[in-house]
Amino acid sequence: MRPSFRCLKAMERIYLRRNSTSFIGIGRMGHEMAFNLFSKQLANDAQAHFVVCDAVPESSRAFAEKFLAHYPQAKLAIAATPEEATLASQTIITMLPSSPHVKSVYTQGIIPVLRKLPPAQTTGTLCIDSTTLDVSVAKEVAAGVIATRAEMVDAPVSGGVTGAKAGTLSFLVGGTKESFKRSESILALMGRRIIHCGASGSGLGAKICNNLILGVQQIAVGEAMLLGQRLGLDPGVLAGVINSSTGGCWASSVNNPVPSALEGYSPPCERDYEGGFATMLMLKDMRLATGVAKQRKSAVPLGEAAEEIYSRVVREQPELGEKDFSSGLNTSSRALAAFLVPPDGESLVSHLRIVDKFSVAPPTTYIGTEFPKVLANPIVEYKQANLTVPAAVASSFIPPEGKVPYDYVFDFTGEIRHDRSEMIQINTTLNVARLIALEAAKLKVKAYVRNQQPFYDTGSSSKSQHTEKEDIKPADTLGIWWHETLRVLAAIDGLNLVILRTGFVYGPYTEYGIRESSFLLIAASYLPFRTAVTSGITVGSVYGFLKKPMKSMWSPGKNPNNTINVIDVAAASWACAEWIAPIGRLEANILAGEEIIFHNDKKKTKEIEGIPSHDQKVVAPLFNLTDDSKSTLLSVGEAITSYFGTTFEFFNFFENATLKLTGDHVEEINEHHVGGWTEMITTSIPPIPNTPLSAYMDSYALAKHVVAFNNTKIKEIVGYQLKRPLFDHETIKEVIDKWKEEGNWPNLQA
Numbered sequence: 055m056r057p058s059f060r061c062l063k064a065m066e067r068i069y070l071r072r073n074s075t076s077f078i079g080i081g082r083m084g085h086e087m088a089f090n091l092f093s094k095q096l097a098n099d100a101q102a103h104f105v106v107c108d109a110v111p112e113s114s115r116a117f118a119e120k121f122l123a124h125y126p127q128a129k130l131a132i133a134a135t136p137e138e139a140t141l142a143s144q145t146i147i148t149m150l151p152s153s154p155h156v157k158s159v160y161t162q163g164i165i166p167v168l169r170k171l172p173p174a175q176t177t178g179t180l181c182i183d184s185t186t187l188d189v190s191v192a193k194e195v196a197a198g199v200i201a202t203r204a205e206m207v208d209a210p211v212s213g214g215v216t217g218a219k220a221g222t223l224s225f226l227v228g229g230t231k232e233s234f235k236r237s238e239s240i241l242a243l244m245g246r247r248i249i250h251c252g253a254s255g256s257g258l259g260a261k262i263c264n265n266l267i268l269g270v271q272q273i274a275v276g277e278a279m280l281l282g283q284r285l286g287l288d289p290g291v292l293a294g295v296i297n298s299s300t301g302g303c304w305a306s307s308v309n310n311p312v313p314s315a316l317e318g319y320s321p322p323c324e325r326d327y328e329g330g331f332a333t334m335l336m337l338k339d340m341r342l343a344t345g346v347a348k349q350r351k352s353a354v355p356l357g358e359a360a361e362e363i364y365s366r367v368v369r370e371q372p373e374l375g376e377k378d379f380s381s382g383l384n385t386s387s388r389a390l391a392a393f394l395v396p397p398d399g400e401s402l403v404s405h406l407r408i409v410d411k412f413s414v415a416p417p418t419t420y421i422g423t424e425f426p427k428v429l430a431n432p433i434v435e436y437k438q439a440n441l442t443v444p445a446a447v448a449s450s451f452i453p454p455e456g457k458v459p460y461d462y463v464f465d466f467t468g469e470i471r472h473d474r475s476e477m478i479q480i481n482t483t484l485n486v487a488r489l490i491a492l493e494a495a496k497l498k499v500k501a502y503v504r505n506q507q508p509f510y511d512t513g514s515s516s517k518s519q520h521t522e523k524e525d526i527k528p529a530d531t532l533g534i535w536w537h538e539t540l541r542v543l544a545a546i547d548g549l550n551l552v553i554l555r556t557g558f559v560y561g562p563y564t565e566y567g568i569r570e571s572s573f574l575l576i577a578a579s580y581l582p583f584r585t586a587v588t589s590g591i592t593v594g595s596v597y598g599f600l601k602k603p604m605k606s607m608w609s610p611g612k613n614p615n616n617t618i619n620v621i622d623v624a625a626a627s628w629a630c631a632e633w634i635a636p637i638g639r640l641e642a643n644i645l646a647g648e649e650i651i652f653h654n655d656k657k658k659t660k661e662i663e664g665i666p667s668h669d670q671k672v673v674a675p676l677f678n679l680t681d682d683s684k685s686t687l688l689s690v691g692e693a694i695t696s697y698f699g700t701t702f703e704f705f706n707f708f709e710n711a712t713l714k715l716t717g718d719h720v721e722e723i724n725e726h727h728v729g730g731w732t733e734m735i736t737t738s739i740p741p742i743p744n745t746p747l748s749a750y751m752d753s754y755a756l757a758k759h760v761v762a763f764n765n766t767k768i769k770e771i772v773g774y775q776l777k778r779p780l781f782d783h784e785t786i787k788e789v790i791d792k793w794k795e796e797g798n799w800p801n802l803q804a
Contacts, residue, residue: 074103076143080113084149086218094243097736105142107133124729136163153187160195168202179204189255196254205233210261228257266343271305279312289315317442317481337364393624397427407435409450447489462501462631472754479535495549501631506555508761509533519764522676544674545666552630557616557680560587596730598698613687614762616680619778646675678763682779738800745798
């Protein structure tokens with residue numbers, strides 16, 4: 055007997071519902087969570103179906119348009135009501151503003167539909183609620199869902215919009231063990247840590263308890279920092295004491311409410327308290343905590359006091375309600391470490407100490423797969439330290455028992471993020487380098503090599519590359535303070551300084567060296583993993599994947615973008631140390647000394663310790679380090695895009711004007727970059743959702759940068775020979791092959 059048409063349609067609906075996920079609540083958090091979830095589910099199952107629903111229909115439409123633009127093949131529908139979303143999907147996720155919204159959506163929408171569904175479909179349904187709400191409401195709703203024989207977990211999140219977008223949220227889950235196991239694989243597509251806290255309501259209970267602590271701590275930290283300032287303490291010094299003592303906590307070490315207290319970080323206080331956890335939301339969480347405490351007859355006097363403080367802030371200063379409630383090991387240093395102590399070869403040194411602000415066990419920054427092999431070598435010692443503190447710098451120079459003092463220091467410190475304030479630039483670039491250099495001079499270190507980033511503008515109409523003798527203007531606040539740091543170092547008596555001024559650095563780690571005994575210290579901090587060329591390679595791969603030309607906003611003029619491989623940064627650093635060690639600073643100045651010209655506000659020389667007078671002549675050995683490609687914006691773009699099988703072009707006048715007039719060109723451009731890259735890493739075989747590589751380019755990366763350095767001097771005086779003389783397909787392949795070995799580059803072939 056053949057099945058009827060009605061029977062076939064019923065079977066089709068059952069199949070589609072089983073293979074469908076509905077997401078209700080497409081706000082800022084829900085939008086990013088759903089995008090991550092759906093894209094990864096689609097990568098695992100091309101037949102997956104998706105449904106979105108929001109009280110504001112425009113939110114659902116905007117999400118659908120964006121998602122389908124990235125994944126045209128996706129099967130995505132918009133539900134007008136929670137009832138429609140429940141009928142359409144066996145997995146239902148809700149991310150709503152607060153308790154009343156959750157109660158309404160479930161009791162008036164989801165639960166009534168579950169009661170009417172056939173038993174087989176109801177028992178297969180899983181509801182996940184990620185709203186932070188009242189525990190009693192969560193339990194009431196869960197009981198109603200479970201009474202229909204469906205399953206439910208509460209899974210509030212930690213990590214904010216940034217974590218939602220990056221897929222790094224933490225989920226605190228309440229529900230049965232069976233429901234947790236079923237939800238875990240789904241939540242893992244949106245986060246990194248999935249913790250089962252117990253029965254229904256336990257996830258919310260855990261989050262409320264955590265936020266109760268946080269709310270009280272933030273007030274205590276604010277009071278202590280204010281008291282410290284009135285006692286005459288420097289905020290940075292006080293924060294350093296707290297964070298290395300028993301008062302240390304997230305509210306002080308990450309979210310410190312006082313500007314300039316955290317060198318190397320940019321908490322909301324550095325941005326007028328924007329971009330953090332809104333005071334209104336903290337007030338909501340404190341009310342949840344005190345409310346549930348009263349129900350359970352658990353005294354929380356500090357919580358109640360904190361709630362009143364936040365309430366008074368919002369009541370008396372409503373504008374603060376939306377403000378924050380507080381109202382890296384870099385590529386070059388890792389390459390140098392691998393150069394000195396190759397994972398598979400003889401070491402150049404008898405002992406190597408690496409000093410950095412980051413932890414490597416467990417790692418708190420990207421360190422790749424080769425660097426841990428270097429750290430495993432018994433002659434290598436890793437020391438985590440806050441180099442803004444003089445005592446920490448001094449202790450970094452004390453060798454282990456039985457080891458002689460350090461001969462060489464390689465300084466890779468400095469803040470390279472362009473959006474940091476002048477005070478942060480001074481504290482984390484100039485002051486850190488000065489402290490290290492003073493200690494090195496006091497201990498008569500034989501060689502101090504300072505790595506200088508290319509924060510200069512040599513002029514887009516350059517007909518030739520600039521030599522070390524020419525006066526080149528630093529670019530912006532970032533460049534001014536990096537350049538001023540050179541003057542400070544050059545003025546330190548007894549410092550055997552060599553300045554290595556690089557082009558735009560790119561490349562993997564290095565593995566070469568010659569046997570020779572020596573000792574050194576690497577001080578490396580504040581530099582992130584990605585570089586401009588790294589991002590360019592990633593973005594170029596996206597356009598190759600999309601089969602579209604990669605376009606530049608800048609005209610095809612000279613626009614020099616001189617490059618240098620990280621392998622050469624490592625090898626040249628060593629060569630410079632070997633060059634100055636036997637001859638000393640005086641002879642080095644005669645052979646290679648250049649005046650470091652003043653390019654700052656004259657008032658700063660009196661305000662900031664260590665800065666030489668504006669009319670004081672300071673001289674130091676200075677070498678440019680670039681490859682022989684004489685790269686330009688055009689040549690770099692063409693090399694990258696041709697490697698990925700596409701072309702490099704320029705926007706025409708009207709396109710360029712339109713982009714710049716909108717003011718949203720950064721986000722508009724990144725929509726293509728990030729969307730394409732997300733598709734690449736999720737459709738990779740296997741998927742690589744946690745790669746440190748990114749196709750996002752901020753306004754600084756998209757801006758025009760012009761650097762043209764002549765590399766003749768280092769070849770003639772130091773005798774250095776480039777290891778990677780050209781930026782071409784071969785060196786691009788070397789970089790990508792290294793990322794592939796690490797599992798950080800997508801494999802798009804079956």
